[in-house]
Amino acid sequence: MALESAVIQQKVIDQFGLKVADFVQLHDILTFEVAPDAILEVMKYLKEDEILRFNFLTDVCGVHYPEYAEERQFAVVYHLHNWVDNVRIRIKSFLPASNPEIDSVVPLFLGANWMERETYDFFGIIFKGHPQLKRILNMDEMTVFPMRREFPLEDGGRTDKDDRFFGRTQQNC
Amino acid sequence: MSELLLPPEQRYASVINQRRNEDGSELSILNLGPTHPATHGIFQNILLMDGERILDGESTVGYIHRAFEKIAENRPFYQITVLTDRLNYCSAPINNMGWWMTIEKALGIEVPKRVQYMRVIVMELARIADHIICNSVLGVDTGALTGFLYVFQFREKIYEIYEEICGARLTTNMGRIGGFERDWSPAVWSKIDAFLEEFPAAWQEFENLLVRNRIFMDRTINVGPISAEKAMSYGFTGPNLRAAGIDYDIRVAQPYSSYEDFEFDIPVGKSGDTYDRFCVRNAEIWESLKIIKQALAKMPEGNFHADVPEYYLPPKEDVYTTMESLIYHFKIVMGEIPVPLTEVYHPVEGGNGELGFYLITDGSRTPYRLHFRRPCFIYYQAFNDMVRGQNLSDAIATLSSLNVIAGELDA
Numbered sequence: 001m002a003l004e005s006a007v008i009q010q011k012v013i014d015q016f017g018l019k020v021a022d023f024v025q026l027h028d029i030l031t032f033e034v035a036p037d038a039i040l041e042v043m044k045y046l047k048e049d050e051i052l053r054f055n056f057l058t059d060v061c062g063v064h065y066p067e068y069a070e071e072r073q074f075a076v077v078y079h080l081h082n083w084v085d086n087v088r089i090r091i092k093s094f095l096p097a098s099n100p101e102i103d104s105v106v107p108l109f110l111g112a113n114w115m116e117r118e119t120y121d122f123f124g125i126i127f128k129g130h131p132q133l134k135r136i137l138n139m140d141e142m143t144v145f146p147m148r149r150e151f152p153l154e155d156g157g158r159t160d161k162d163d164r165f166f167g168r169t170q171q172n173c
Numbered sequence: 174m175s176e177l178l179l180p181p182e183q184r185y186a187s188v189i190n191q192r193r194n195e196d197g198s199e200l201s202i203l204n205l206g207p208t209h210p211a212t213h214g215i216f217q218n219i220l221l222m223d224g225e226r227i228l229d230g231e232s233t234v235g236y237i238h239r240a241f242e243k244i245a246e247n248r249p250f251y252q253i254t255v256l257t258d259r260l261n262y263c264s265a266p267i268n269n270m271g272w273w274m275t276i277e278k279a280l281g282i283e284v285p286k287r288v289q290y291m292r293v294i295v296m297e298l299a300r301i302a303d304h305i306i307c308n309s310v311l312g313v314d315t316g317a318l319t320g321f322l323y324v325f326q327f328r329e330k331i332y333e334i335y336e337e338i339c340g341a342r343l344t345t346n347m348g349r350i351g352g353f354e355r356d357w358s359p360a361v362w363s364k365i366d367a368f369l370e371e372f373p374a375a376w377q378e379f380e381n382l383l384v385r386n387r388i389f390m391d392r393t394i395n396v397g398p399i400s401a402e403k404a405m406s407y408g409f410t411g412p413n414l415r416a417a418g419i420d421y422d423i424r425v426a427q428p429y430s431s432y433e434d435f436e437f438d439i440p441v442g443k444s445g446d447t448y449d450r451f452c453v454r455n456a457e458i459w460e461s462l463k464i465i466k467q468a469l470a471k472m473p474e475g476n477f478h479a480d481v482p483e484y485y486l487p488p489k490e491d492v493y494t495t496m497e498s499l500i501y502h503f504k505i506v507m508g509e510i511p512v513p514l515t516e517v518y519h520p521v522e523g524g525n526g527e528l529g530f531y532l533i534t535d536g537s538r539t540p541y542r543l544h545f546r547r548p549c550f551i552y553y554q555a556f557n558d559m560v561r562g563q564n565l566s567d568a569i570a571t572l573s574s575l576n577v578i579a580g581e582l583d584a
Contacts, residue, residue, distance in 0.1 A: 026516045027278060057408060058520075059529060061544040077531070079518060079546075083419075086426050090518065111408025114554040122242070132177040137235035137583060140180075146243060153247050 003051070003085040005030040011052060015045055022092075029079075031090040039076075039093050040103040046080060046089070047108055054080040054089065057105070060115035062123035064149050073097035074125055078105070095125060104130040122147035181219040181231035188221060200228065203565070207236045211569045213310055214579030218557070218568075225564045230557040234550075238583040245543040249508025250276050251350065253543065258344035260547060261581040264303035264524035265345045266295045266335065271521035273348050274429055275530040279517045280350070280484065287475035288352040289431040290468045294365065295338065295347065296430070296521075297461040297468075301372075302331045303524030304412075304454040304461075307576040311451055312383055314573045315392040320379045327372050334368065337361045351485045352478025365469065373462060380455055390448065397559045397571025398446035407558075408551040411526030413575055416453045417445030423522040435467045447567075447574040454576075484510055508538040523548060525576045549581040 008030060009023045019038040024031050034042045046054040058079040065073055072094040081088050093102055104127035105112045116127045117136040124145035127133055135142060144151055176184060182202055189200045206217035215236040221229040241256045248256075257268035270292045277284060305328050309321035332342040337360050339347040348354065383389045399409070404417040414421060422439045424432040440456030442449030478485050482501050491498035504510065512534050520529040526548025535541040556575065560568040 027518075029518055031516070056405060058527065059518075059531060059544070059546040061531060061542075063533065063542050077544075079529070079531070083421055083426075088518070090516075109408070110403070110406040111551050111554065114550060115408075118550070132175070134178050135235075137238040139235070146240065149246075151243075153243055 003082060003087045008052060008087070008089065011049070012042070012046070016042060026090070029088050029090050031092065033092050033094065036076075036093045036095055036102045039091075040105060040108070042091070043078070043080075043105050043108055052082065053084050054082045054087075056081040056083055057109035057111055057115075058088070060105075060112055060119060062119040062125050062147065064123060064147065066149050068094075070098065071096040074100045074123060076102055076119065076125060100125045101128055102126070103128050104133075106130055121145070124148070181233070185219070185221040185229070194223065198224070205565075205568075207233075211314065212572060214577065215583075216572065216577065216579065220565070220568075222565065225566075227560050227563055227565060227568055229561060230568075232553065232556060234553070235583050237579055241584045242543060242545065245540055247539055249538045250510070250512075250540070251505070251508070253540070254348070255344065255346050257545075258346055259580050260545060260584065261303070261524055261528070261549070261578045262343060263306050263578055264299035265343065266299040266347050267303075267521060267523050268528060269345060269347045270296055270430070271519065271523070271528055272530060273350060274521065275517055275519040275532055276350050277479075278519050279515050279532055279534060280512065282351055282479055282481050282484065284351055284479045285475045286431065286473045288477060288479065290434075290472050291353060291357065291477065292348075292430045293432065293435070293468050294465050295335075297464045298331050298334060298365075298368075300522075300524055301458050301461050302328050303576070304458050307525075307574070308451055308454050309379070311393075311447070311570065311573045312379075312389070314570050315389055317383065317386075317389065320382050324375060324379050327368070327375060330364070330368050330372070334361060334364045337364055349478065349485055351481045352476070354486075356477040362469075365465070369462065369466065369469075373459075376455075376458060384452070384455070392566075392570060393448035393451060393574070394446060395444070396447040396563065396567045397574065398444050399555060399559050400445060403555070403558075404445060404552075407555040409526070409555070410548050410552070411523065412453045412457060413445075413450055413526065413552055415439065416442035416449035418443050423520050423527055427520065429519070429521060432464075434471065435464045437464050447570050450574040450576075510538070512536055512538075520546070525549060525578070525581075526552065545584060547581045547584060549575075549577045550584070553577050553582055 005025055012020050019035045020032055022033040046052050058081045061077050063075040063077060074095040076093045078091040095102060104116055116130055119125050120133055121135045121138050122145060185202045201222050203220045203222050205220055206212050207215045217233045218230050220227050245253050245256055254269050254272055257272045258265040260268050305324050309324050312320045335345050336342050338357060339345050399417055401417045401419050404414050418441055420439045420441050437460045440453050442453050486505055487498035487501055492502045514536050516533050518529055518531045520527045528548060529546030531544040532540055533542040560571050
C-alpha cells in the first residue's frame with residue numbers, strides 16, 4: 001500500500017489540528033472524527049491534496065446514538081476512497097440532538113446529493129447548502145424520521161407476538 | 174423556500190405557463206411511471222418535454238421502500254440474508270455472499286479455500302444472470318424480443334443450479350456464516366458443466382445478433398453518455414463506470430473470496446454511452462465464464478464450511494444426540510452468538526457496482542446499525558442529467574442499460 005495510514009493521519013492533523021480527533025484503525029479502514037463545522041474543508045483537502053487524493057465518495061450514512069451525550073447523538077459517516085493508491089478512510093462527524101446540522105458536500109461530490117437526502121429522510125439531519133433537501137424514499141407528508149432509534153419498528157400494541165420467554169423485550173427485539 | 178423543493182409537476186407547470194415555442198407549440202409534462210411497460214420496475218420520472226425531447230426531469234423514488242435498514246436493526250445476523258436477497262434480486266447470491274463475508278470480517282472467521290472458490294463460482298453465475306437480463310432487456314427496449322427469449326432459458330439454467338445448491342431460485346438465502354449449508358451434490362457440478370458447455374454458443378449468437386446490428390447501434394451509440402469525471406463524481410461503480418473508461422473493479426482492487434487466484438481482464442468502454450455499457454456487460458460475461466472455469470479446474474479439497482461451531486449450525490443428527498451441538502443449535506437459532514464490538518465496511522462487486530455493507534455492532538444479537546451501500550441508488554441520480562436534451566425513446570434505452578433494479582434502489 002503506497003499511502004500509509006500514519007501519513008494520512010499526520011497530514012490531516014498538521015492541516016486541521018484540533019478539528020480532527022480519535023484516529024483509529026478499524027479492520028482495514030482508518031477512521032477519524034471531524035468537527036461538524038470543518039467537514040467541508042476537510043473533505044475538500046482530502047480530495048484535492050496531491051498526496052491524499054481521496055477522489056471518490058463511496059458512501060454517506062447517518063447513525064443515531066441516543067445513549068451518547070446530547071451534543072453527540074447523531075453521527076454522519078462518510079466513506080472516502082483513494083482510487084490511485086487504493087486506500088479507504090472513514091470520517092465521522094457527531095452532531096447535537098437539538099440541532100443536527102452539517103455542511104453539505106454536494107459541491108465536492110455530485111453523488112452526495114441523494115445520499116444526503118436519504119440521511120435527512122431517515123434521521124432528520126439537515127445538510128446546509130444542499131440544493132434539494134427533501135425526502136426521498138419516504139413520502140413527503142411524513143412527519144417523523146424513522147431510523148431514529150426511538151421510532152418503533154412495530155406497533156407496540158400487538159399482542160400476538162410475545163417473545164419475553166426468549167429474553168426479548170420491547171427494547172431489544 | 175428553494176424552487177427545487179416543490180413537486181416537479183408544479184415547477185414544470187409554471188415553466189409551461191411562461192414559455193411558448195416560436196411556432197406557438199407548448200411544452201408538456203410526461204409522467205413516466207411508476208408502473209409503465211417500458212420501465213422495468215417501479216420507476217417514476219416526471220419529465221418536462223418539448224415534443225419528443227426531454228428538457229428536464231426529476232426521478233421520484235421510493236415506491237417499493239421496505240425499510241430494510243430498520244428491520245435489520247431488529248434481526249439476528251442470519252435472518253438479515255433474506256433482506257439482502259431482495260436488494261438486487263437479479264443477482265441475489267452476490268448479496269448473500271457479500272453479507273456473509275461482512276459478518277465473517279467482523280467476527281474474524283477464516284473460511285476454507287474451497288468455500289471461497291465455491292462462492293466465486295456462484296457469484297460469477299449470478300453476475301452472468303444479472304448481465305443476461307440487463308443486456309437482453311436492452312434488446313427488447315430497442316425492438317429485439319427474440320434474443321431476450323432465447324438467452325432467458327440460460328438464466329433459467331442458472332436458477333436451476335441455485336435450486337440444486339440451496340433450494341431456492343430467485344431470492345436464494347444461500348449459505349451460512351462460514352460456508353454453505355450443505356455440500357454441493359453431484360447434480361450441481363454436472364449442471365454447472367452443462368451450462369458452461371451450452372451457454373457460450375448461445376451467448377455468441379446473441380452477441381452476433383446485436384453488436385454490429387445497424388438498428389441497434391443507431392439506437393444506442395451516443396445515447397445517454399456520461400464522461401469519466403462526471404461518472405466518478407456521481408459515485409458510479411460497476412459496469413456503468415467501466416463503460417465510461419475507468420477500470421475500477423473491486424474484485425481486482427480489493428480481492429475478496431480469493432479473486433486474486435484467478436486470471437481475468439476488466440473490460441472498459443470509452444464514451445460511457447448505452448452501447449459501451451452493453452459491450453462492457455457482454456465482455457464481462459466472457460470474463461465470468463473464464464473465472465468459473467478456472468475455479469472448477471483449481472477447486473481445492475476441503476470442507477464446505479469453516480470449523481466455527483459457535484456460528485455454524487451443527488448437523489441435525491448431532492443436535493439430537495450430543496449436548497454441545499444442542500446448545501450451539503439453540504443459541505444460533507435464537508441469534509445468541511458472540512459478537513465483538515466493531516465496525517466493518519465490506520464491499521463486493523455486485524451485478525451493477527460496488528455493493529457495500531457498513532455494519533456497526535454493539536455486542537448484542539442484532540446489528541446496531543447496518544447500512545447498505547446500494548450502487549443503483551447512487552448512480553440513478555445521474556439519470557436525468559444523462560437524458561437531458563435527448564429523445565424519450567433514448568431515455569428508455571438509457572434507463573434499461575443502467576440496469577437500475579427497483580429493489581436495490583428503494584431498499
